[in-house]
Amino acid sequence: MSDIRIDAIDKSFGDTAVLREVSLHIASGEFVAILGPSGCGKTTLLRCLAGFETLDGGRIEIGGELVSAPRHHVPPERRNIGVVFQNYALWPHMSVAQNVAYGLKVAGLAKKQRAERVARVLEVVELGALADRRPADLSGGQRQRVALARCLAMESRAVLLDEPLANLDVHLRGALEEEFAAFHKRSGATMFYITHDQSEALALADRVAVMDKGRILQFDRPEALFARPANETVAGFIGEGRVLEAEDIRPLGNGRAAASLLGQKVELRCAPGEGPRSRASISIHPGDLHLVSDDATANADAGGIAANVTRATYRGAYLRADVMAGPQGSVPLSINIPAPASVSQGQRVTLSLRDGWVIPQTVHSAAASSLPSSACL
Numbered sequence: 409m410s411d412i413r414i415d416a417i418d419k420s421f422g423d424t425a426v427l428r429e430v431s432l433h434i435a436s437g438e439f440v441a442i443l444g445p446s447g448c449g450k451t452t453l454l455r456c457l458a459g460f461e462t463l464d465g466g467r468i469e470i471g472g473e474l475v476s477a478p479r480h481h482v483p484p485e486r487r488n489i490g491v492v493f494q495n496y497a498l499w500p501h502m503s504v505a506q507n508v509a510y511g512l513k514v515a516g517l518a519k520k521q522r523a524e525r526v527a528r529v530l531e532v533v534e535l536g537a538l539a540d541r542r543p544a545d546l547s548g549g550q551r552q553r554v555a556l557a558r559c560l561a562m563e564s565r566a567v568l569l570d571e572p573l574a575n576l577d578v579h580l581r582g583a584l585e586e587e588f589a590a591f592h593k594r595s596g597a598t599m600f601y602i603t604h605d606q607s608e609a610l611a612l613a614d615r616v617a618v619m620d621k622g623r624i625l626q627f628d629r630p631e632a633l634f635a636r637p638a639n640e641t642v643a644g645f646i647g648e649g650r651v652l653e654a655e656d657i658r659p660l661g662n663g664r665a666a667a668s669l670l671g672q673k674v675e676l677r678c679a680p681g682e683g684p685r686s687r688a689s690i691s692i693h694p695g696d697l698h699l700v701s702d703d704a705t706a707n708a709d710a711g712g713i714a715a716n717v718t719r720a721t722y723r724g725a726y727l728r729a730d731v732m733a734g735p736q737g738s739v740p741l742s743i744n745i746p747a748p749a750s751v752s753q754g755q756r757v758t759l760s761l762r763d764g765w766v767i768p769q770t771v772h773s774a775a776a777s778s779l780p781s782s783a784c785l
């Protein structure tokens with residue numbers, strides 16, 4: 409069993425509260441990503457889990473064993489978890505193979521098995537040819553791969569990764585993303601993966617915890633974060649989301665609601681328990697809009713959302729149009745227009761909204777609404 413239970417943990421450095429009542433229950437074998445902007449406390453959370461930091465409040469259990477509480481601390485080496493840090497933490501005086509083998513040696517694995525396992529994982533990360541090199545003679549990406557190989561070799565019950573792909577080029581990122589997925593499938597290890605790159609988090613993880621200012625804003629499956637963000641901040645973070653203000657929200661039952669948005673009557677998705685509201689924040693994505701007409705004169709009659717194209721960018725399979733929309737032309741939106749349709753800067757168009765989510769009204773949502781809706785990670 410390697411489930412992880414993090415219950416209401418607090419951590420401060422001096423007067424600065426870095427983690428505030430953070431709770432996460434991670435199932436055995438689950439791949440969880442922690443997604444948040446720089447300085448939100450991701451690494452501190454990982455360090456608490458790994459045992460490099462003590463707690464001010466709350467508790468952490470791994471596999472049913474209490475490992476951290478204010479007056480209880482199991483040291484890192486007794487937690488049986490592997491950690492890959494941003495700075496690789498390699499031994500400079502050891503070769504690549506020795507770095508990978510070190511943990512296995514400490515764990516008491518016989519020399520022959522050690523050599524076999526090291527050779528196997530070095531092949532996995534394409535470093536077999538560099539087994540005898542010292543870390544100083546490797547590129548940043550190669551050092552990163554040694555750290556990953558070490559983690560793969562240990563086959564730990566839980567693996568914690570702190571931005572493991574941050575310094576790698578696009579090709580290698582893709583290859584290592586696949587490696588993580590394969591490793592996860594093969595090992596069944598619980599994975600705790602820290603990143604500020606949402607495409608990485610959404611692609612790899614079973615569930616993603618979105619973190620901001622030391623708090624978990626939402627812990628959910630990638631598709632739920634995208635389709636049903638819990639608050640404005642998550643809505644603005646995920647998938648180029650935009651947060652708009654709608655009026656006169658009237659639930660229709662079955663998780664649907666009628667509302668007025670950008671001067672149009674629209675139907676939106678909402679939480680089953682949603683009640684009527686005079687105003688609400690709405691989450692939409694570029695794919696929720698579509699082009700009804702590229703004819704300026706059709707706007708009023710078509711009953712769509714009038715918009716003015718401010719920028720059109722070729723993106724291969726589609727054209728990305730940035731527009732100013734609404735009755736006053738003051739709301740910035742983006743839309744993906746599939747080829748062969750095309751629009752150009754300065755053109756007036758009519759859009760319609762296919763989907764949108766009424767962000768539930770919670771205490772946290774009300775507080776978060778003061779943050780800019782376009783916040784990006």
Ligand SMILES: Nc1ncnc2c1ncn2[C@@H]1O[C@H](COP(=O)(O)OP(=O)(O)OP(=O)(O)O)[C@@H](O)[C@H]1O
Nearest residue numbers: 421424426444445446447448449450451452453604
């Ligand atoms: N040992 C420490 N002493 C004092 N402050 C610290 C310490 N470690 C972290 N902090 C502060 O805690 C906050 C959170 O840092 P942390 O490294 O956990 O964030 P992060 O989300 O991992 O950021 P990044 O993505 O940039 O690595 C920051 O303001 C940081 O300066």
